[in-house]
Amino acid sequence: MQDASKHYINGQWVASIDGREMAVENPSTEQKIATITLGGVADADAAVAAAKAAFPAWAATDPLDRIAALERLMEVYKGQAEDMAQAISFEMGAPIALARTAQVGAGAGHLKNTIRTAKGFAFERPLGDHAPCDMILYEPVGVCALITPWNWPMNQVMLKVVPALAAGCTMVLKPAEQAPLSAVLLAEMIDAAGFPPGVFNLVNGDGAGVGAHLTAHPDVNMVSFTGSTRAGVAISKAAADTVKRVSLELGGKGANIIFADADEKAVTRGVRHCFNNSGQSCNAPTRMLVERSIYDHAIETARAVAEKTEVGPADIEGRQIGPVVSETQFNKIQYLIKRGIDEHATLIAGGLERPDGLNRGHFVRPTIFADVTPEMTIWKEEIFGPVLTMTPFDSEEEAIALANDTPYGLTNYVQTADKSRARRLARGLRSGMVEMNGKFGAPGTPFGGMKQSGTGREGGVWGLEEFLEVKAVTDWGRSWQRFF
Numbered sequence: 001m002q003d004a005s006k007h008y009i010n011g012q013w014v015a016s017i018d019g020r021e022m023a024v025e026n027p028s029t030e031q032k033i034a035t036i037t038l039g040g041v042a043d044a045d046a047a048v049a050a051a052k053a054a055f056p057a058w059a060a061t062d063p064l065d066r067i068a069a070l071e072r073l074m075e076v077y078k079g080q081a082e083d084m085a086q087a088i089s090f091e092m093g094a095p096i097a098l099a100r101t102a103q104v105g106a107g108a109g110h111l112k113n114t115i116r117t118a119k120g121f122a123f124e125r126p127l128g129d130h131a132p133c134d135m136i137l138y139e140p141v142g143v144c145a146l147i148t149p150w151n152w153p154m155n156q157v158m159l160k161v162v163p164a165l166a167a168g169c170t171m172v173l174k175p176a177e178q179a180p181l182s183a184v185l186l187a188e189m190i191d192a193a194g195f196p197p198g199v200f201n202l203v204n205g206d207g208a209g210v211g212a213h214l215t216a217h218p219d220v221n222m223v224s225f226t227g228s229t230r231a232g233v234a235i236s237k238a239a240a241d242t243v244k245r246v247s248l249e250l251g252g253k254g255a256n257i258i259f260a261d262a263d264e265k266a267v268t269r270g271v272r273h274c275f276n277n278s279g280q281s282c283n284a285p286t287r288m289l290v291e292r293s294i295y296d297h298a299i300e301t302a303r304a305v306a307e308k309t310e311v312g313p314a315d316i317e318g319r320q321i322g323p324v325v326s327e328t329q330f331n332k333i334q335y336l337i338k339r340g341i342d343e344h345a346t347l348i349a350g351g352l353e354r355p356d357g358l359n360r361g362h363f364v365r366p367t368i369f370a371d372v373t374p375e376m377t378i379w380k381e382e383i384f385g386p387v388l389t390m391t392p393f394d395s396e397e398e399a400i401a402l403a404n405d406t407p408y409g410l411t412n413y414v415q416t417a418d419k420s421r422a423r424r425l426a427r428g429l430r431s432g433m434v435e436m437n438g439k440f441g442a443p444g445t446p447f448g449g450m451k452q453s454g455t456g457r458e459g460g461v462w463g464l465e466e467f468l469e470v471k472a473v474t475d476w477g478r479s480w481q482r483f484f
């Protein structure tokens, strides 16, 4: 792989002007695996200048040419899928099997689906039958700052980079400093796919440095961010002075509502889903709400699943869960588990400290608390580790009220055989997504949240429109007359 200490600006790998070194750590071993440079203001400025200079020509390209470039990128990405899986597994600790499938696959899926969406998208269309001479043009927003987290690196990077490229935007990507290697590899792939210099730029850095500078930069027209609600608030404020478009995909505290008539795998599936990727997913179903008549049985099932969940290093081939990304995250999770114990939730599996036999690496015990109530810290705060809470409910209305009792609103889950009840729940839950009976959304589903889970949607036609401005033009001529 490319020397990760460099930035990719204007089609070249360049040394940092004013950055400082940072070691990237393997969270399974706590050993240093690479050195990156946390860029400074001059590095970020150089990348924005390159993106600004490249914008007029890239914005004017035929969408079909942009799609052709994305199809070349798709070929390169597929050809280096194993390298990408290794990079992700190394930098953030996803077990290699998960990295090869879900982690790398998410990136490939977004590429494929965005290409399909762009092919079917009318970038120029008449206002309507009543106004045949009024034209609507969808035009790229401009220079975009794309700021991403470490938990699903290629998922989140591709959800931003690909629609931005398809729309005709130019961009500066700042990936998470904990997991920058997959993004460096992607930059090499974009280079190999032959995009014009300056269209895509990568600057490594931290949030306070490059992240904050890009967000306030007068030549950046849009910020697309995925990460914590804390950073989302800071970004919104910093972007306000220059009236940027801001798209935010933030945290979650998803409820998984399990009724007595749910299929028999519902509890097991819910626990596994919560622990997947070591619990580091914004849409994880972290609050399991169980109808009281099956609550005790559900607790026993959940305990058994947690006790059978293996934890181990990312490079072992298997279905284990890996470490969490960093010591900071490990400490945050330990603190929240301690709060759960101190506030008298019933600990039924896992708990504090590392699992037995693991003395190095940021490994967390798969943990379940029962009898969790809305006053408790672990009900309120996003834990972002393999920690599930369980709470009984007596009625459908109570289940909805409990599920909605959070500042977040990303994904909620419902398990029931009763279709009319499922639809009442779907309408009553305040979240951007509701997943029924273990069925994931199809390709092109809009991903995003309500309330403090964010603004905006990624994926599909919604994800493309995020990067487009709407321009209304009069006296265009009749829409069936094409003047070129």
Ligand code: NAI
Binding pocket: 147, 148, 149, 150, 151, 174, 175, 176, 177, 205, 206, 207, 208, 210, 211, 212, 215, 226, 227, 228, 229, 230, 231, 232, 234, 235, 249, 250, 251, 252, 281, 282, 329, 332, 382, 383, 384
């Ligand atoms: P974070 O929000 O601080 O970091 C995410 C990205 O934002 C990184 O690239 C970081 O450098 C950047 N960033 C941070 N502050 C910024 C600022 N003021 N301006 C511009 N960019 C900024 O998240 P962190 O500290 O890594 O994780 C903390 C918690 O956030 C997690 O425990 C979890 O609860 C939540 N989180 C949610 C994610 C999601 O998928 N929605 C992803 C990662 C974290």
Ligand code: MG
Binding pocket: 207
């Ligand atoms: Mg942070």
